[in-house]
Structure formats: structure tokens, C-alpha cells
Amino acid sequence: MKLIIFFTCIPLVYSGIHTFITTYTGIRGQTIAGIPEFFAVTTLDDQQIDYYDSNIKKLIPRKNWMKDYASEELWTEDTKIRERVQQIYKLNIRVLMERFNQSHGVHSYQRMYGCEWDDETEDSQGFDQYGYDGEDFILLDLKELRYITPVPQGLLTVPKWNNERAQLEYLIQYYNYECVYWLKEFLTLGKADLERRAPQVFLLQKDPSSPVMCHVTGFYPSGVTITWLKNGLDHYEDVYFGETLPNEDETFQKTSTLDVTPDEWNNNQYTCVVEHQGKTIKRILTEDEIKSNNRPIHYFTIVVCVMAVFPILVIGAAVYIIYKWFHQL
Helix, strand or coil, rough: CCCCCCCCCCCCCCEEEEEEEEEEEEEEEECCCCCCCEEEEEEEEEEEEEECCCCCCEEEEHHHHHHHHCCHHHHHHHHHHHHHHHHHHHHHHHHHHHCCCCCCCCCCEEEEEEEEECCCCCCEEEEEEEEEECEEEEEEECCCEEEHHHHHHHCCHHHHHHHCCCHHHHHHHHHHHHHHHHHHHHHHHHHHHCCCCEEEEEEEECCCCCEEEEEEECCCCCCCCEEEEEEEECCCCEECCCCCCCCCCCCCEEEEEECCCCCHHHHCCCCEEEEEEEEEEEECCCCEEEEEECCCCCCCCCCCCCCCCCCCCCCHHHCCCCCCCHHCC
């Protein structure tokens, strides 16, 4: 197990093996400026869906569908849970420094747990592991239903945790069933959210003598058709198409450029026609419709991805279990 600090964003994949992972990291000692002493991240297929750290002290949804799914009450309650876990991690790092005979330096304590599911074979497996300074410290063997450790310093903790039999019984149920259930639910929510993304269409021009761009952005899935009409008929002359490119919020963008003079489009009716998922959007080339440098428009919707976590779905028993998972050593 290696310490994970930053997470990059790649598009969600809806076939093959899927992962749902929560990572908690505590750091003690002189750290790099800007890195919090504790942070928690939940990822779905390597995409961050929520985030908390000791600097902001607030749980933040990283996907729009997460904002819609969970109530403010749930976000507040899960923030409190992470604040308590943060304090436990502070204590645990101190204990580990003593066990490893360390008095100073930068040290990290981390837990990574979750499950993976193969949508082709329906096979799944859970995992739950703790690390100290980037090395394995304690692992949960779900087949044997017991904690094991590869280092002598973990021998004081393993018997204590293995005596919590009720907790272990719940964990095997969670990793074999509940974790996979929520993984599937979130995949469905994420996919449905993207499928609702209709394109936004803008006519753009740097200056009156520049070509006119029909810019299509914010759509999902990636299949889109852009055509130009001249006086109601298909027009292909002096038309250039760009590649379909990904946006940072998992949607796509594409541009088609029409190179005509102002006199030409003033004397003729040029129309950009966009077809996506059975819907058609048209933009007629007029001076009022064109957005230029003289009249800027902020048309990109960008989601910044930086840094994954048990779903904030159920209060009650689920909240209690989450908290109980974060053992003191």
C-alpha cells in the first residue's frame, strides 16, 4: 500500500470492472504547504465524488448528482463524522510513532477500503487496508474474516480488532453486498446525469473579418453532428470541423468553422444545425447571435478535479457503523 495524496480525473467507464473506494489520510509533522493534516476522498471508477479535509472542515460533493442525491442534513452529519475520524487519526499516528520508535519527521497513517465489481461476470470483492508511512500496516482478510499484519508493530492491534466479532460480521456483509449495491446505484446516477446533458451551441467570432465558429459544448454522450445550411440547403464550402474533445466535467465539445465574409452572411441565411440524441438545435448566423471579443460570453462549465468515501446515503445505523470502523490502535 502506498500513500495516496492526489487523485486525477478520468472519465467514468460504464462497462468492465468498477471500483468504489474510500481513502482517509492523516499526516503529522512538517508537511508541504497547502497539504492538510487530514483529508478524506471517495472515488467511483477513479472519479472523485466527494472530498473533506482539515483545512476546509466541510464535506464537498464533487459531482452534481451527488449534490442532488444527498440532503444538507446528510452532508452536515457526514462532515461531523470526518471531524471525529480526524481526531482519531491524530491519536493513532502518535501511537504508531511510539511503536516505530520515532520522535520526529513527517509520518502518514492511511486507510483505504471499498469494493470492485465486474459487470460482465458479476464477480465482486471487498478490501480494507491500513498503511503507515506508505507501507502495509494492517489488512482485513475477508475470506478468513480476521485482521492480519505484516509488521511486528501491528501485533498489539490485531487481536484487539479481531475480538470485535459483531463488527467483523457486519463488515463481510457490507463488502459482499452493500458496497456493491451502492457502487451500482452511483454508476446509474452518474450515467443518468450525463445522459441528460444536452449541448449548448454558440456562434463565436474573434472580430468581424474572422471565420465564424459554431461551438458546441457540454454534451454527453460524445456523438454529435454539426452541419451548415445556406438558405436552407446543405453547405460544405469553406467549412472546417474540429475534433470532439473532452471537457473536465466528463462532457464533450466540438467546433465547426465557417469561413465567409460579413457581406456573404448578411446577404444569405447561414444556419448551424446541431443534432444530438435525436434532438436538433439551430443557430442562425446574425449579428445579434454572434458572440465576439467585444461581447464576451462565459460558455464553459468547468469542474476542477483534484483529489473517495463511503456514500452519504443513510444516516441511522450506517452512520454508526462508519464511525465504528475507524478504530483506535
